[in-house]
Amino acid sequence: MKVIELAEPYMTNTVAQEPIVLALGFFDGVHRGHQAVIKTAAKKAQQLGVKLAVMTFDQHPSVIFQKKRAQDLRYLTTLDEKLTCFEELGADIAYIVKFDEELAYLSPQTFVDKYIVGLHAKAVVAGQDYTYGPKEKANMQTLPLHAKGRFEVVAVDLLQEETKIGSTAIRKALDQGDLALVTRQLGHPYTTKGVVVHGFERGRKLGFPTLNIETKANKKLPAVGVYAVKVKLADTPKEYMGMASIGYNETFGADLAKTLEVNLFDFSKMVYGKKVTVFWEEMIREMVKFSGVAELVAQLEKDKANVEKIFRRKN
Known part of the structure; x- marks a missing residue:
């Protein structure tokens, strides 16, 4: 082209x-x-x-x-x-x-x-x-x-569902975490591309290592929360299941920057600098501030189980 x-x-x-x-x-x-x-x-x-x-x-x-x-x-x-x-x-x-x-x-x-x-x-x-x-x-x-x-x-002719298929409706659905509507209107899951960068490595210490993904500033992200996702690394055909969080890590302090972090299941490679694509499948929950690390880890275990259940259902 x-x-x-x-x-x-x-x-x-x-x-x-x-x-x-x-x-x-x-x-x-x-x-x-x-x-x-x-x-x-x-x-x-x-x-x-x-x-x-x-x-x-x-x-x-x-x-x-x-x-x-x-x-x-x-x-x-x-x-x-x-x-x-x-x-x-x-x-x-x-x-x-x-x-x-x-x-x-x-x-x-x-x-x-x-x-x-x-x-x-x-x-x-x-x-x-x-x-x-x-x-x-x-x-x-x-x-x-x-x-x-x-x-x-x-x-x-304009395409209609319960509402007109359009960019405005998709943005609103992303803000509400309604990925089912987003997927229907797009005809495929919403995607975010970015590069894996170094983070604070808190997830690794908790037993949930994450890829910290830097995205373009003008690209819209879904609402703050936890999601079931698939991730594809550049130059590889395989898609990995995982859970992503968009938020401010409030459990670890106030006024922290908004981040996109993904914990991939059955994945342990070091891929800093690698380009990745995140496929947003379903919202799991809103972001919560926990009283401490133990409460956070317990919730992450529940989140992982919920994500695995979602992918079993989809497959």
Whole structure:
């Protein structure tokens, strides 16, 4: 997959000089609704005999429109993860457009002329709720007017469960520890990638050695608590069962930093510096401050038994 970065105003020779079908969206999470958009675009590209391109932005539009601080945002998928998903869904080209003041305040017609027609799109596919400017005058109903017959417009129906399948619902479910809903809406378990770093080695002294995992600051984590997880180490196909904790280690003191630690079952290798992927399966309990080490160890034994029971049920 070819990755092309664009910033307003872009040079015309930087875009692919061939016809495409263009899938539009921010695609945070690349959930089942997003997958439906990209798969519909892939089918249309095959019908037309052209390449499939997917466009996303480098940051969420709320940074500009709602004046949110970029460093405060937490994404369901980092940009690298998002690009991997695009490629797995069959994209030939990924356009990453810089979302800044220059782009944000283009008129809807100018956006269409430059970022759809200018990219040689023969058809555009997006969810019914997609907007490319003020929603009352730049939506999937107005897009055919701005297209002026130059490309086909395909609006994909929103997917519904008990609620609309969407990034907002997934973020809320992560905050509530509802991983079952998250998995249904994504179509797979939520994942977190990181690097194993040195910690305080408290878990090792307690008989529950943990991998301390450093993650990207802009990647959203599930709620503070204890979870059943699977972990895959880079360059190895095997997935290890374990339990993960997200919290502040309050049993050992106040004002400690938030950490992600994973105790893997039947695993004793030293893997500092190794890249890992955590697959979040189910929340076990909320985080609790214990009166002492003995109480903590007793609870960890119960947690391990509960996690093993969960995986026996899933298998």
